[in-house]
Amino acid sequence: MAEKRTMEFKMERHGLLQEGDHVTITEGVLPSNYYYTIDPSLAMSGNYPFRERLLAREGTVSKIVRNERGFYVTVEFEEP
Secondary structure, three states, X not given: OOEEEEEEEXXXXXXXXXXXXXXXXXXXXXXXXXXXXXXXXXXXEOOEEHHHOOOOOEEEEEEEEEEOOXXXXXXXXXXX
16 A cells, blocks of 8 residues: 655745646755755755665645745655
């Protein structure tokens, strides 16, 4: 059975994504972490240690919040 996982991404400009949008994710690798980008470079995650690697590459935008630091997009994934 698939397991639900949520991840937060930072979006620089309003309106690039909407709640309910289906998105694809690209994984980047650093020396000790992974990071993820919503294609085509719409929003970026923080760094995640290897043990927290995201297995899914597609998800759905569940929430967009604006605060003093910018726009934050929550994406929900179903992981195998």
